[in-house]
Amino acid sequence: MDKYQYINIKGIPKEISVIKFNGNKFKLVIGRSRPIYVKLPLKLDENLAKVSAMLLDGSLDKNLYCIIFSQKKDKTKLIEISKIIKSNFGLDCRKYGYNVIFSNKTLCYFLYYCLDMYKCDEHTKIPYWIKCSPYSVKRDYVRYAFAMEGSIKDPLLRDKEIRFHSCDKFHTKELLKFLKDEFYLNFKFEKYFIKGYGWKYYLSITNKNEFIKFLKIGFPLLTHQNRLEQTIALFKPTAWQVTLVSLFIKGINVFTINQIKSIFPNLHKRTIHYRLSLLIKLGYLSYNNKLYYFSKKGINTALKLKSKIKIVDLRTKPRENENKILKFIQINKIAYRNQLARKLHINVSTVRDVLKRLKKFDYIKLISIDKFYFGEHLGPKVS
Numbered sequence: 001m002d003k004y005q006y007i008n009i010k011g012i013p014k015e016i017s018v019i020k021f022n023g024n025k026f027k028l029v030i031g032r033s034r035p036i037y038v039k040l041p042l043k044l045d046e047n048l049a050k051v052s053a054m055l056l057d058g059s060l061d062k063n064l065y066c067i068i069f070s071q072k073k074d075k076t077k078l079i080e081i082s083k084i085i086k087s088n089f090g091l092d093c094r095k096y097g098y099n100v101i102f103s104n105k106t107l108c109y110f111l112y113y114c115l116d117m118y119k120c121d122e123h124t125k126i127p128y129w130i131k132c133s134p135y136s137v138k139r140d141y142v143r144y145a146f147a148m149e150g151s152i153k154d155p156l157l158r159d160k161e162i163r164f165h166s167c168d169k170f171h172t173k174e175l176l177k178f179l180k181d182e183f184y185l186n187f188k189f190e191k192y193f194i195k196g197y198g199w200k201y202y203l204s205i206t207n208k209n210e211f212i213k214f215l216k217i218g219f220p221l222l223t224h225q226n227r228l229e230q231t232i233a234l235f236k237p238t239a240w241q242v243t244l245v246s247l248f249i250k251g252i253n254v255f256t257i258n259q260i261k262s263i264f265p266n267l268h269k270r271t272i273h274y275r276l277s278l279l280i281k282l283g284y285l286s287y288n289n290k291l292y293y294f295s296k297k298g299i300n301t302a303l304k305l306k307s308k309i310k311i312v313d314l315r316t317k318p319r320e321n322e323n324k325i326l327k328f329i330q331i332n333k334i335a336y337r338n339q340l341a342r343k344l345h346i347n348v349s350t351v352r353d354v355l356k357r358l359k360k361f362d363y364i365k366l367i368s369i370d371k372f373y374f375g376e377h378l379g380p381k382v383s
Contacts, residue, residue, distance in 0.1 A: 005043075013113045051084055067101070147220045176203055179203070243275045245302055250263060326364070
């Protein structure tokens, strides 16, 4: 198990003068710059890992004169980084709108030479000490890195995705390996070119299992965390899970394939046979003399899944959704598919299907990609 790393007096570069101040607190200073006050040995904990990650939206000056941190998405991070620097180094910041600045040469030298942070004209990197620190330190670094450069799509949209964006190929690939080695997360590495800007790189996950693993890390930004939890809740159960729970709810311990056909009247017999074969292979069912039985493993699994899987006869109410969507377009005259999904809290796939039906019957008109129009000459009036 990895242990917390420490910086002691021997780890301070010669350019920094070290003067004992009070107990285990030392005064560190370079030339005529303002001193910083540090407890030595300094524990490289979760807070310092957060600072390392937050500087993805900031940097050390290339001449090591100041630190700039900028954040528009979550202003609380401006306060948080200020408190961490104040508590560890005894320095106050200057605030300018969405920016905080620490103008101190000693602090810059300490962060660069002791904490392995990088200057603005260098490649972004994960500090060496984070890689050999406890899980909680690694986790907080990743959490705050995604707070700075990460995104998650609206759960109501069809394509579910978590991304990490960067302009630095070296750091993106380093983070890709770090996520795989430490958190068993299989992100995909992608890139695209922006004319007049250059190459942009990003990491991406889109499947249910990776989302569930990422939940253990989470987002520090509440809106992103809520999106993550809502997205996981919206993932559909697999066919075998639905079949297993449906049979369990019916309370039948021994059954034939024809009895199962009556439970799933819309499924082809071949599909039912495939699902049952898969359940037998997984060890949840047994088969003997054309009869199927629940195993102990199957009963226990069904009990665990019962509260997580909703068994419904009809996923949506088509007429109700049609009226809602038609009324919205009628009031606003023009509407977009994703706008309808967000405003009416309807799954984007359902919205797409309803719009196809309304367009087919000439209730609405498609005027550009995913942009719909309701005119007086179109469709019925909806009250």
